[in-house]
Amino acid sequence: MEFEAFTAQELAAYLGDVPDVRALLGDPDDLDVVEVGDGNLNYVYFVTNAKAPGRSVVVKQAPPFLRLVGKTWPLSCQRMEHEVAALRRFGALCPRHVPKVYHADSKRFLVVMQHLASHRILRQGLMDGAMYPRLADHLSTYLAHTLFYGSDLFLAPDIKKHAASAAVNWELCKITEDLVFTFPFEDHPSNVYSPALPQAAIERLRTHEPLRIAAADMKWAFMNHAETLLHGDLHTGSIMVNEDETFVIDPEFAFYGPMGFDVGAVIANLLLAFFSRDWHGRIDGRDPVAYQEWLLEQMVRIWNGFSAQFVELWRDNESRSKRRFIGADAESRALTAYRAHFMRRLLADTLGFAGCKMIRRIVGMAKVAEITRIPDAQVRANIEVRCLRCAEALLVERATLGDIEQVATLAREIQRDIATM
Template sequence: MEFEALSSSELSAYLRSVPAVYALLNEPGETGDLDIAEVGDGNLNFVYFASNARAPERSVVVKQAPPFLRLVGKSWPLTRHRMEREVAALQRFGALCPQHVPRVYHADSDLFLMVMQRLSSHRILRQALMDGIVYPKLAAHLSTYLAHTLFYGSDLFLAPDVKKHAVSDAVNTELCKITEDLVFTYPFEDHPSNVYSPAFPRAEIERLRQSPALRLAVADMKWSFMNDAETLLHGDLHTGSIMVNEDETYVIDPEFAFYGPMGFDIGAVLANLLLAYFSRDWHDREQDTALQLHADGVPYRDWLLEQVSAVWSGFEKTFLKLWRVHESRRKSHFIGDDPGGVCVEAYRARFMRRLLAQSLGFAGCKMIRRIVGMAKVADITSIADHSLRAAVEVRVLRCAERLLVERDAIDGIAQVLAIAREAQAGGRAS
């Protein structure tokens, strides 16, 4: 049977037939009409808001997964069963970090849809950052989410047999293949899916394809993505998958969830914050906010860079705390008996250095694919002046290249900020 997205009337009738969902949309005994609006602008799914016509605050989100990549169409087929993986990931992440994951109210495998909490008082983070809004709790919330989801899905917490079964249950072949192609492969070759802005210099394209150091670094990151089943990942954690207001932060859309390298999720967050940073000059000029300051008197561009540091530092602190508390209750998985804990602490320090390097490598790959690959970001594409956009894109690539090639030599997050500032100022390429 060929897939057809549900019409408004069909979805309304369906929701009326699910008592638990209909109860969310209506007061007891009420039988009001439902307003249905299709709002999806993503690459994969159809997304609807369903609301009580007389009480619009009573509302849910419905997602339906077509058997193809919506961005491309039926020529790129996908299994609709990916919705089941997304539901499982939301439930798992929600159990680990409920304050930052929306609730799932209902799932239907036959129709490949789910009904979930609508975050009606929240905004997509990407657009909020483009508008220059400060969220004082953002870094603390994101670092908490990352630390809890990455730690509790790993061998640092799970018993080895439990972890291995979890890995096998979370295989996500099709969507991993999309990442393998669109992040680690196509941007570095002459592939028809690549898209370049009108003024983007041809020399930069050639650099991506011909730099041995860069290509080897990307190959290392692709190998890690494909083989390092360290923990359950969100898999696509960009600023379009985060919803915020002044007090709350929620991570949505984990349809790419799979067991992979911890640094992939961390790197995705850092990459998107850096993309916002590099595009900020143009947005300030467009909004006439070149001197915009946040509450501490810091220019907004600098606040964005502060978030890169705060996310990593907050993650590292929380992750290590979870690790220490857990191992205080049992012997270390990796060191065994260690009177005084000297070897355990040395191992933790080495682990975190390696994780930072891994995160920076993935951040570099993510930044590059957003400049030359198929799926771009509004931070950059909204720059109307082609020459200004190209200048921003080149700065992004300069920073990304250094994060990739120099990742093992970078000795802390402060050096990452220095690299970003140098690239922003038009500094050297590697």
């Protein structure tokens, strides 16, 4: 079937034919349809009953091409099936933090889901200096539940292996393999360097051996370590928040991969927000430090909260099921020691992935608004250099940075040290 984007009227009529959605939205003739997609990939619509604005949904549709470019850049619509499957799975595990799916149509490659009308994108909130008191608790809960329940620590081996096969998502994984783990370290035409970024900083990404080796290790882990069902693109633009609630959206990159990749994405984006605060926080002569400290505190609370909840889920499940991953242990000393060891290894992975994610946001084609929005080229470049220095340290020292507090200390030191590389 040739793909045609819906007109407003067609979409309203389509939704009127789906009983569950019609029950939610009311009469198709009353529906306002607004196309709001600003991403590169998909069409996104807000559909609202004009007579009862509380009755609304989001419709997301994946065309069989890269929307930004058009039909000349084909992209499999299968990505919508991955997104729907992941939304349902994560929603079952963590219903408070995942939008509800009302309807999915695998022939039309669309999903109808909960409209988060009173929430905003976390990245925007952080740029404005907003504080979300429940954010760290919510994200650590989301991460602990989604990462634990997809893994061999919970699932029976046959279920886990078939889940991993069903989640193969090579087309979107290939985008990450290229744009996160490969191109940023090359002299690649897709890279975009800001005007004042020193050549030495760019050269260092290409030539510093420990950094190249660490990045390649993370790429190998990304491609091979099928540990759990990941969101796969968990930056602060995939998180919607308000004072009371936190939702994780857009899991179209979902696949079975290394746990640290999702946690690392969150940490990377908090660190990008931290360093870019040196501009955002100074507007009107203010002092950025208080909000920067709040950002680091969130990073620390997210890791520590995630880690504590993950171990708690693990312990509970093993004491209920009487099966222990490492095997029986009469004294439970080895059991406890292994869990601590596992979390240290996971922190190292997390920091390595965070480093790669930060680097791609500085020199790769996909940027983050908190940095591109900085108008002064030199201020921007100084911030970018700090991000790169932090990213390099995370990658190269990932196994020796023993806890998340040390990462916060590292970030503060790099922030204080105004000398650039």
